Amino acid sequence: MSEPLNLLIGLAMGLNLLALGSSRLLAVIRAMSVQGMVLGVMPLMIVGLSGWNVLFVAVMTVVIKGFFIPGLLRRAMRAARITREVEPIIDFVPSLLLGAGGTVAAVALARVLPLLPEHAGTLLVPGALASVLTGFVLLIGRAKAISQVCGYLILENGIYLFGLLLLEATPVLVEFGVLLDLTVGIFVTGIIMDRIQRAFDSLDTRKLTVLRE
Amino acid sequence: MTTLLLAISGLGLLLSLPAGFSGSKAWLAGVLVAMTAGLVAAVVVLQTGEVWDWRGTLTVGGEAVHLRLDAVSALFLALLSLVGGAGAVYGREYWTEEKHPRTARWGRVWWSALLLCLGLVLLTANGLHFLIAWELFTICAYFLITLDRRRPEVRAAGWLYLAASHVAMLCLVAFFTCLAVRTGSWELADMRDHAELAPLFWLALAGFGVKTGLFPLHIWLPSAHANAPSHVSAMLSGVILKIGVYGLIRFSGWLPMPPGAGWMVALIGVVSAVLGVAFALGQHDLKRLLAYHSVENIGIILIGLGFALVAAQQGNAPWGRLALAGALLHVWNHGLFKSLLFFGAGSVLHATGTREMSRLGGLWRAMPWTASLFTLGAVAISGLPPLNGFISEWLVYLGLFDSTNAHGPSAWAAIPAIILLGVTGAMALACFVKVCGVVFLGAPRSAAAEQAHESGPAMRGAMMTLGVACAAIGLAPMLFWPMVAQAVSAWNPAWAGTEVPAGLAALGAFHLALATFALVAAATLWRRIRQRGVTRAVTWDCGYVLPTPRMQYTAGSFAGIITEWFSWILRPERHEHRPDGVFPFRADFTERTPETVLESVVEPAGSAVMRMARVFRRLQHGRAQAYLLYLLIGLAAMAVLVLIGANK
Numbered sequence: 020m021s022e023p024l025n026l027l028i029g030l031a032m033g034l035n036l037l038a039l040g041s042s043r044l045l046a047v048i049r050a051m052s053v054q055g056m057v058l059g060v061m062p063l064m065i066v067g068l069s070g071w072n073v074l075f076v077a078v079m080t081v082v083i084k085g086f087f088i089p090g091l092l093r094r095a096m097r098a099a100r101i102t103r104e105v106e107p108i109i110d111f112v113p114s115l116l117l118g119a120g121g122t123v124a125a126v127a128l129a130r131v132l133p134l135l136p137e138h139a140g141t142l143l144v145p146g147a148l149a150s151v152l153t154g155f156v157l158l159i160g161r162a163k164a165i166s167q168v169c170g171y172l173i174l175e176n177g178i179y180l181f182g183l184l185l186l187e188a189t190p191v192l193v194e195f196g197v198l199l200d201l202t203v204g205i206f207v208t209g210i211i212m213d214r215i216q217r218a219f220d221s222l223d224t225r226k227l228t229v230l231r232e
Numbered sequence: 233m234t235t236l237l238l239a240i241s242g243l244g245l246l247l248s249l250p251a252g253f254s255g256s257k258a259w260l261a262g263v264l265v266a267m268t269a270g271l272v273a274a275v276v277v278l279q280t281g282e283v284w285d286w287r288g289t290l291t292v293g294g295e296a297v298h299l300r301l302d303a304v305s306a307l308f309l310a311l312l313s314l315v316g317g318a319g320a321v322y323g324r325e326y327w328t329e330e331k332h333p334r335t336a337r338w339g340r341v342w343w344s345a346l347l348l349c350l351g352l353v354l355l356t357a358n359g360l361h362f363l364i365a366w367e368l369f370t371i372c373a374y375f376l377i378t379l380d381r382r383r384p385e386v387r388a389a390g391w392l393y394l395a396a397s398h399v400a401m402l403c404l405v406a407f408f409t410c411l412a413v414r415t416g417s418w419e420l421a422d423m424r425d426h427a428e429l430a431p432l433f434w435l436a437l438a439g440f441g442v443k444t445g446l447f448p449l450h451i452w453l454p455s456a457h458a459n460a461p462s463h464v465s466a467m468l469s470g471v472i473l474k475i476g477v478y479g480l481i482r483f484s485g486w487l488p489m490p491p492g493a494g495w496m497v498a499l500i501g502v503v504s505a506v507l508g509v510a511f512a513l514g515q516h517d518l519k520r521l522l523a524y525h526s527v528e529n530i531g532i533i534l535i536g537l538g539f540a541l542v543a544a545q546q547g548n549a550p551w552g553r554l555a556l557a558g559a560l561l562h563v564w565n566h567g568l569f570k571s572l573l574f575f576g577a578g579s580v581l582h583a584t585g586t587r588e589m590s591r592l593g594g595l596w597r598a599m600p601w602t603a604s605l606f607t608l609g610a611v612a613i614s615g616l617p618p619l620n621g622f623i624s625e626w627l628v629y630l631g632l633f634d635s636t637n638a639h640g641p642s643a644w645a646a647i648p649a650i651i652l653l654g655v656t657g658a659m660a661l662a663c664f665v666k667v668c669g670v671v672f673l674g675a676p677r678s679a680a681a682e683q684a685h686e687s688g689p690a691m692r693g694a695m696m697t698l699g700v701a702c703a704a705i706g707l708a709p710m711l712f713w714p715m716v717a718q719a720v721s722a723w724n725p726a727w728a729g730t731e732v733p734a735g736l737a738a739l740g741a742f743h744l745a746l747a748t749f750a751l752v753a754a755a756t757l758w759r760r761i762r763q764r765g766v767t768r769a770v771t772w773d774c775g776y777v778l779p780t781p782r783m784q785y786t787a788g789s790f791a792g793i794i795t796e797w798f799s800w801i802l803r804p805e806r807h808e809h810r811p812d813g814v815f816p817f818r819a820d821f822t823e824r825t826p827e828t829v830l831e832s833v834v835e836p837a838g839s840a841v842m843r844m845a846r847v848f849r850r851l852q853h854g855r856a857q858a859y860l861l862y863l864l865i866g867l868a869a870m871a872v873l874v875l876i877g878a879n880k
Contacts, residue, residue, distance in 0.1 A: 108857055131875070158860045167856075228854035 024064050028146040031057050031176070032122055035153040038173060039118040040111055042104050044165055047157075048092050051169045051176075054150075055084025058176055065186055072191040076198075083198055088172065088205050092165055095209055099216050101163065108225075109160030117160075121152035138184055150177030164212045164222045168205065175201060234284040234301065237273035238355070241266040241313075245348040252340030256324050259340050263347065267317035270351065274310035277301050278715035281722070285357075293360050295418050300357040303722035304485065307560060307715070308478045309354050311567040314701065315470045316347045322575055322694035323463035325687070326582060327379070335379045339461065342379075346372035346467070353475060359408040359418040366404060370397045373472060377460040389455035392830075396442050396452035403439030404479075407432055422486050430490040436483045437497070444476030446534060447504040450527045451830040454515075457523030458587065462578020465519060469526045470571035474563050477533055481560070485723040489541055495645065498538025502649055505531030505656040510798040513663050513791040514825035518577045518587045521667065522570065525613060528656060529566040533559045535649055536628045539635060540724075542642050548726040549638055554733055555631030556723060557716050562624035564712075565705060569612040569621060572698040576606030579691055580671065583684040589787045591678040592671045598684040603672040605695045610664035612702045615657045618743030618750075620705035623736075625657065630733060659794060666790045675781040707747055709740045788823050795825070803828055 031054050038050040059080035062073050096102065109117070125148035134144060154174025158167050182194070212222060219226045244266030252259035277284060281303055288297035301309065320343060329336045349369035356362050374397070378390035410432055412418045423429055438449075445453040453473075457465045484493070508527030515521035536559025543552020579602040580595060581587055596603035612619035632646040632653070676682040686692075705712050713732055721728035773779045788795075795802055804825050811819035826832075851862075 133878070155860065155864045159857045159864070162857075224856055227856060230854060 024061065025142045027057050027061060027064070028142040028180070031180075032142075032146055032149050035122070035150055035173065036115060036118050038169065039114040039153060039156060042107075042111055044096055044102055044104060044163070044169075045093070047104075047166060047169045048089050048096075051172050052085050052089035054173065054176055055088070056081050058179055059084060061180075061183055062186055065183060076191055076194050079195070079198060083202055084172070084176075088202070091205060091209055092168060095212055096165055099165075099212070099222050101165070101222060104161055104163050104166050107161050107166075109156065114156055114160050117156050118149075118153050121156070122149040125149040125152065135184075143180055143184055147177045147180035150174065150180060153177075162223050162225050164208070164215060164224050167224065168208050168212075171208075172201075172205075234273050234276055234282075235286060237269045237276070238284075238299075238301070241269040241273065241351070242348070244269065245344050245351070248344040249341055249348075252344055253337050256329070256336075256340060259344070260320055260324055263320040263344060264317055266347070267313040267320070271310055271313035271317075273301070274306040274313060275715070277306035278303055278310065278718050281718045283722075293364070295358050295360050297361070298357045298419065299355040301355055303715075303718040304482060305354045305478070307563065307719045308474060309351065311474060311564055312347070312350055312354065312471050314698075315467060315567055315571045316343075316350075318571065318575075318694040318697050319343070319463040319467050321697075322466075322578070322691050323461070325690035326463055326578055327461050332380070339376065339379050342372050342375045343467075346376060350471065350475060354478065357420050359412055359420055361418075362420065363401075363405060363408055367401060369472075369475070370394075370401065373464075373468065376464040377456050377468070379461055379464070380459075383459075385455070386459045389452075389459040393452045393456040396449075400439045400442035403435050403442070407435040407439055410435070420486065424486065424488050427488050430488045433484065433487055433490055433493050436479065436487075437493075440476045440479035440483075441500075442476075443473065444480065444530050444534075445473050445527055446500050446530055447507050447527060448829055448833075450504075450508075451827065451834055453527065454511075454520045454523040454827060457526070457574075458517055458520040462519070462574055462581060465523075465578070466571035466574035469523065469574060470567040473526055473530060474567055477530065477537075477563055480534075481537060481723065484537065484541060489545060491545070494538050494541030494543075494545060496538070497534050497541060498645065498649060501531045501534030501536075501538050502652050503531070504528065504534060506652050506659075507798075507801060509656050509659040509663060510795070510802060511825065511828075513659060513666070514795045514798075514802045514804060516589050516787055516823075516825075518580065518589055518592075518667065518671065519574070520587075521589075521663070522573050522577055525573075525660065525663070526566070526570060528660060529562065529570065529613070532625065532628065532653065532656070533562050533566070535559075535653060536562065536631065539628075539631055539642070539646065539649070542645075543631075543635065544724055544726075546640070546642065548724065549635070549642075550727075551631045551634035551638060552724075553631075553720055553727040554627050554634060556727070557713075557720050557733075558624050558627030558629075558631060560719050561620075561627060561705070561712070561716050565612065565620040565624045565702070568698050568701050568705070569609045569619075572609040572695055572702065573606060573613065575691065575695045575698065576602050576609060579687040579695070580606075580684075582687055582691070584678075584680040586678070586680055589667070589670045592681045593674045593677040593781060593784065594672070595676070595681060595684050596672040599672075599686045601686055601692050602695070603668075605692075605699050606672070607668055608699050608702065610668055612706070614661040614664050616661070618706050618746040620702045622743075623706060623709045623739065625653070626739065627733065629653065630735075662794060663791070666787055670785070670787045670790065674784045677781050677784065703747075707740065707743050709736055709743075801828055803832070 034050045034054040034057070038047045038054075041047055041050070059077050063077050066073055107114070122145070125145040126142075128148060129144040132144060138144065151174055154170045154172075154177060157170025157173060161167055161170065179197070182197075215224070215227070216222055244262045248259045248262030248266065251262050273284075283303075284299075284301040286299045288299075290297050323339065323343060327336055327339045332339070346369055349365050349372055352365035353362060353369060356365060374390055374394050377393055378386055380386050381390070408418075411420075411423075411429065414429060414432075415423060415426065442449045442452075457468055460468060480497075484497075505528050508524050508529075508531055512521050512524035512528065515524060536555045536557075540552040540556035540559065543549040543555065546552075577587070579599065580592065583595075583599060583602075584592060586592070608619070612621040615621040615625040629650065632650050635646045636643040636650075676684075710732065713736060714730060717730055770779070776783070795804060802825050804823055806821070806823050808821040809819050
């Protein structure tokens with residue numbers, strides 16, 4: 020079971036780097052949505068088509084992460100009339116290097132961690148750690164709110180990958196709850212972005228420093 | 233009967249709260265009835281020695297109300313009642329609606345609330361209720377201190393008082409909760425058989441010590457006493473400081489003592505006594521000077537308490553009984569004469585509008601009542617016969633002398649304590665000679681002092697009451713001894729008994745004789761003056777042709793020699809331009825005694841903390857990205873910790 024799964028996780032890790040290296044917001048959103056879809060089909064590969072509930076979760080994940088949320092973000096992008104991350108806090112090449120370093124470190128760290136034998140052969144844990152790190156680099160290193168939302172989603176994808184370790188033990192309800200939370204979170208962020216856009220005439224979150232105490 | 237009296241007292245105070253808001257007559261009646269009932273109840277308990285114990289069905293904070301009045305708390309309740317009643321009479325004339333339309337009614341309401349809360353502190357036998365009442369009375373006192381809050385120095389004094397009180401509160405919360413956790417209940421009672429509770433005494437010493445104003449913790453005391461309205465200063469010094477002493481005496485009687493506690497208390501007492509009077513000598517503000525004398529007198533009380541603790545630990549040596557009795561009687565005495573002195577100072581302030589001694593002078597002609605009553609208080613506080621200060625200090629001395637006869641380490645400690653107590657008394661006398669001389673004698677130094685007028689009958693009456701009480705204890709100590717002995721036996725049952733210390737009766741007789749002699753001498757002198765008249769002449773004027781009142785001795789120059797001995801701690805700030813040349817043009821000299829502990833210890837420490845805090849404030853800059861970075865660093869640090877822990 021692990022060869023195709025590892026391949027998909029490898030693809031997700033590659034998409035991480037793509038998201039880090041691209042200055043175009045559309046490319047980042049696309050990388051994020053493809054990663055969401057790739058992750059969405061993984062439960063099917065791990066447990067197979069054993070029941071309608073796993074299928075349901077997989078389909079919903081693909082729909083929400085692959086189409087619904089990216090659609091929301093594209094709309095926000097059009098509304099704010101921005102297409103590029105112009106002056107990132109951490110530049111693209113250093114971001115890429117950080118992401119690559121993080122991926123290597125994640126693989127190295129996963130060897131040290133005390134894992135169950137059936138997980139030791141997969142890239143699940145390194146992939147999860149690498150995605151979390153990528154998410155953090157995007158959150159810290161980008162100034163535009165849309166990039167940060169993407170970073171947040173990639174971070175969440177990493178957590179989702181961790182969750183796959185416990186797929187058999189996690190009830191479907193929890194998975195679904197996570198999805199719902201995520202959707203609501205993006206909604207709220209969308210509203211906040213709209214407010215930032217109106218108040219500051221920009222989506223640059225650095226301007227929020229005037230709001231401090 | 234005690235139940236009835238205390239119920240009347242509580243009800244009177246409760247009714248005086250709304251009455252104080254609308255008018256002053258009904259309020260005064262309520263407070264006076266309450267205080268009289270409280271005084272009678274306290275005297276009944278002190279005479280009989282019976283413990284009044286009352287449990288209500290009402291619960292506050294989940295704890296049933298439990299009140300108890302034993303001889304120790306009754307001693308303090310008697311003082312509270314007397315000073316509270318006299319202060320109400322005095323305050324009604326001192327802080328009138330005409331002069332203070334905005335705050336007069338609030339002054340009355342807070343006064344009633346303060347008395348009520350202080351009474352609760354003394355009566356409650358539950359730790360939680362003690363804390364609640366303690367906090368409430370602290371807040372009432374804050375509002376009374378800052379009655380005149382349009383003046384910035386009053387606000388500053390109030391703030392300092394509040395901050396210091398809350399540091400004390402923190403210690404007390406820790407103390408009472410530790411006590412409750414270790415004993416399993418909030419009930420307060422004799423816990424001397426729980427040896428593991430002994431270390432808690434240090435917390436109590438810190439917490440009650442701030443309120444008591446013992447030496448390094450007295451920082452709030454001078455400014456609060458100086459800037460509060462005078463009847464509030466009297467209450468602060470006469471009663472509120474004593475509530476701190478009450479806490480120390482109460483819990484040193486109920487808890488097992490850690491070894492060395494007695495020595496520590498006695499040492500703090502000696503330091504407070506000597507440095508308190510030294511600082512008092514350096515003051516030029518009448519009320520600030522009196523405030524430092526409170527530090528000194530608290531020191532005397534603590535010397536008595538400390539040696540009593542030492543004696544209790546050395547197998548209840550009988551000399552401890554005398555030292556404790558001296559301390560307890562000094563609680564009364566200091567409460568009485570210090571309130572009298574603050575009333576006198578308030579009367580001076582009322583008449584002249586200034587507390588600066590260098591602007592006063594010659595007031596005895598305009599204010600004979602105030603001058604003579606203030607002098608009476610000054611004689612009492614200096615520990616001179618035939619007044620009450622001498623009796624209580626004599627008891628403390630007697631205890632210390634007996635301990636030197638008993639040999640052992642306490643004998644060696646008692647000798648320096650005796651010497652320093654003597655030094656304190658001498659310096660207190662010097663200080664009050666300075667005050668009385670500068671304020672009441674000589675010629676007026678300013679127009680305000682020239683136009684001074686005597687205060688009204690209520691203020692004089694309140695002062696007279698306290699003066700009579702001072703004289704009564706001094707002239708008839710045998711009447712008051714049984715009450716103090718009851719309180720001593722309530723503190724330590726091993727010292728129960730009614731035997732009178734040898735010489736007390738003789739001392740009382742001697743005081744009576746001395747007072748009679750003084751009165752006869754004064755009357756004779758008065759008659760002679762009336763018969764022969766007085767001729768006024770210029771004093772030796774050093775060859776000046778036109779001596780002016782400004783050439784009189786100042787308070788600073790009078791105390792100069794003694795303050796010079798203590799310049800290592802007083803650190804007086806002097807600015808002088810000496811006259812030079814044959815025809816000197818201009819010269820001036822100013823001197824100020826800073827609050828050494830506050831200005832060179834507490835304030836630098838506070839600003840150091842603020843500087844360190846500013847470094848950490850830089851972390852808060854409003855950039856969300858960096859906040860996320862902090863999160864990541866925190867997470868990574870925790871992961872590293874977990875990994876290190878797992879590999880061990």
